Amino acid sequence: MVEAITIANVEILVEKDPDAAIALFWKAINEGDRVDSALKDMAVVMKQQDRTEEAIEAIKSCRGRCSEQAQESLDNILIDLYKKCGRLEEQIELFKQKLWTIYHxxxxNGKPTKTARSHGKKFQVTIKQEISRILGNLGWAYMQRGNYMAAEVVYRKAQIIDPDANKACNLCHCLIKQTRTTEARSILSTILQGDMVGSNDPKSKAQAQELLIELESSHVSPLSAQESASSVEEALVQGLDHLMKQWTPFRSKRLPVFEEISPFRDQVAC
Known part of the structure; x- marks a missing residue:
């Protein structure tokens, strides 16, 4: 049965017999038949079947057979798989690799924008938006690991490039965890006053209100940016500035957007 089914009607097989669909995908990959789509679709089906670890290994072992155009999509699938099974370190490293790729x-494909799809609709994504999105995801991964100093560094970088209320709320969460209530309160006030991109989004506003309640009910002593600067600088070793140092030999190749990111030490007091 599997041999008689083609990639064109595999969606029907996925619904009726996922295991048979996975076998078909493996057959296509091994025979070099539409490897890009076969590997990506197989990984998605494996994820749906709670075979996440198997999907990760399949991508790692077979992505070398795929085209350059498929690599970004495979990275995005890997990130989703890592999230599902809680592999934070792999998530962080992959986000850094994606930043490295953009940096160079x-x-x-060397263009300032790309066409993306969401819910069947096409839209344009700029390099700035992509960098900010990846930094936001990287910051979230650091938060899940409990490294709030590194997360703060990353969220500040993201806000410099493409500020929005959602990432600002996450930045406030990092500041509250470090008992830096004065800075957190200032940012939350900006969000609740509607003076930031995305401030009117109900989800972001509700999150800001919850953080403010948490802040007001806490009994921690407020710290200023200057008082906590030395602690924040420790995060630079593990945060984005460490990654920047790895890029230093290639600065002549980096995109103009990176020139807009001033050193974090100059912004600790902002």
Whole structure:
């Protein structure tokens, strides 16, 4: 049965017999038949079947057979798989690799924008938006690991490039965890006053209100940016600035957007 089914009607097989669909995908990959789509679709089906670890290993072992155009999609699938099974370290490393790719102008095929799809609709994504999105995800991964100093560094970088209320709320969460209530309160006030991109989004506003309640009910002593600067600088070793140092030999190749990111030490007091 599997041999008689083609990739064109595999969606029917996925619904009726996922295991048979996975066998078909493996057959296509091994025979070199539409490897890009076969590997990506197989990983998605494996995830749906709670075979996450198997999907990760399949991508790692077979992505070398895929085209360059498929690599970004495979990275995005890997990130989702890592999230599902709680592999934070792999998530963080992959986010850093994606930033490295953008930094060297290797993303978007060297163009300033790319076409993306969501719910069947096409839209344009700029390099700035992509960097900010990846930094937001990287910051979230650091938060899940409990490294709030590193997360703060990353969220501040994201806000410099493409500020929005959602990432600002996450930045406030990091500050509250470090008992830096004065800074957190200032940012939350900006969000609740509607003076930030995305401030009117109900979800972001509700999150800001919850954080403010948490802040007001806490009994921690407020710390200023200057008082906590030395602690924040410790995060630079593990945060984005450490990654920047790895890029230093290639600065002549980096995209103009990175020139807009001033050193974090100059912004600790902002």
């Amino acid at each position: 102008g290797e993303a978007f």
